[in-house]
Amino acid sequence: MAVRVGVLGATGAVGQRLIQLLDPHPDFEIAALTASESSAGKTYRQAAKWRVDSPIPADVAEMTVTATDPDEVPNDVDMLFSSLPSSIGAEVEPPFCEDGYVVSSNSSNGRMDDDIPLVIPEVNADHLDLLEVQRDERGWDGAMVKNPNCSTITFVPTLAALTDFGLEKVHVSTLQAVSGAGYDGVTSMEIIDNAIPYIGGEEDKLETESRKLLGTFDGAELSHNGMSVAASCNRIPTIDGHLENVWVETEDELTADAAAEAMREYPSLDLRSSPDPLIHVFDEPDRPQPRMDRTLGDGMAIAAGGLQESPFGLQYNCLAHNTIRGAAGASVLNGELLLENGYI
Numbered sequence: 001m002a003v004r005v006g007v008l009g010a011t012g013a014v015g016q017r018l019i020q021l022l023d024p025h026p027d028f029e030i031a032a033l034t035a036s037e038s039s040a041g042k043t044y045r046q047a048a049k050w051r052v053d054s055p056i057p058a059d060v061a062e063m064t065v066t067a068t069d070p071d072e073v074p075n076d077v078d079m080l081f082s083s084l085p086s087s088i089g090a091e092v093e094p095p096f097c098e099d100g101y102v103v104s105s106n107s108s109n110g111r112m113d114d115d116i117p118l119v120i121p122e123v124n125a126d127h128l129d130l131l132e133v134q135r136d137e138r139g140w141d142g143a144m145v146k147n148p149n150c151s152t153i154t155f156v157p158t159l160a161a162l163t164d165f166g167l168e169k170v171h172v173s174t175l176q177a178v179s180g181a182g183y184d185g186v187t188s189m190e191i192i193d194n195a196i197p198y199i200g201g202e203e204d205k206l207e208t209e210s211r212k213l214l215g216t217f218d219g220a221e222l223s224h225n226g227m228s229v230a231a232s233c234n235r236i237p238t239i240d241g242h243l244e245n246v247w248v249e250t251e252d253e254l255t256a257d258a259a260a261e262a263m264r265e266y267p268s269l270d271l272r273s274s275p276d277p278l279i280h281v282f283d284e285p286d287r288p289q290p291r292m293d294r295t296l297g298d299g300m301a302i303a304a305g306g307l308q309e310s311p312f313g314l315q316y317n318c319l320a321h322n323t324i325r326g327a328a329g330a331s332v333l334n335g336e337l338l339l340e341n342g343y344i
């Protein structure tokens with residue numbers, strides 16, 4: 001039987017992607033939609049300005065949107081997918097967990113908290129056991145798991161494939177699509193014929209989240225990975241798909257061929273939304289490209305290419321669909337992991 005789920009922040013860009021992915025999902029049934037007070041009481045069709053590239057699901061369109069409040073969500077809803085703005089997430093997600101809901105959240109609040117698992121299932125599924133620590137410390141009946149920021153998700157799986165070589169220093173420069181900023185994020189006058197070499201708070205997310213994701217959990221505490229990471233983030237006029245240029249210095253010698261093999265062989269998981277292969281490595285020197293490669297693996301694969309040895313270590317490019325693998329798809333995948341591990 002499908003698990004009844006709710007979407008918190010259902011009218012926003014990631015909320016809409018969540019609905020697009022959850023509506024046909026055989027393990028989940030959308031049973032609650034929440035948004036701001038101004039949307040409460042409206043049908044979803046009235047409340048959301050639907051902009052996803054497939055029709056609004058007919059059954060979801062007629063559902064009534066409620067306020068984002070535990071008292072408004074039916075008790076038989078077992079899991080919540082959250083894509084709230086972080087300031088609102090920080091305020092309302094914990095009360096849902098106290099009330100017994102299991103929350104898979106894309107919101108950035110709490111991602112770096114010691115007792116909140118930050119998870120990419122194919123990379124660090126074992127960090128989910130941190131939920132036992134979380135429940136002990138917070139006294140929650142529910143639980144909270146976070147997925148990382150979209151630009152972090154794009155490069156961390158490629159680093160995970162290289163950990164056996166001993167990661168020491170990582171430099172990453174991003175070319176991020178406009179959808180990452182949300183529908184009203186950058187105006188057309190700002191971004192057409194332009195590139196903006198600043199995305200507020202983004203560099204810190206890449207630098208800190210990557211070290212948490214590649215850290216080790218000993219059953220009680222999580223130690224962050226000791227590698228150093230420097231990031232530089234740029235907004236460019238693509239719609240979807242974050243492209244990143246990466247340089248990695250390792251303890252052991254790392255050739256481009258060995259890196260390509262490690263990435264190609266990096267295992268996927270037996271979860272519905274996990275693609276196989278997880279990392280698609282291109283031999284063509286001009287790939288991956290956002291428009292051509294962002295939908296690999298239904299938007300859940302990581303693409304890599306341009307692997308070469310450089311004076312700053314291994315150099316390569318990687319790409320992921322930022323609103324699918326980098327946001328809504330990441331939360332759904334964490335939901336599948338929670339389900340498989342008996343948290344629902």
Ligand SMILES: N[C@@H](CC=O)C(=O)O
Nearest residue numbers: 150176179180181322
């Ligand atoms: N913070 C990211 C969101 C991911 O798509 C961005 O600004 O691009």
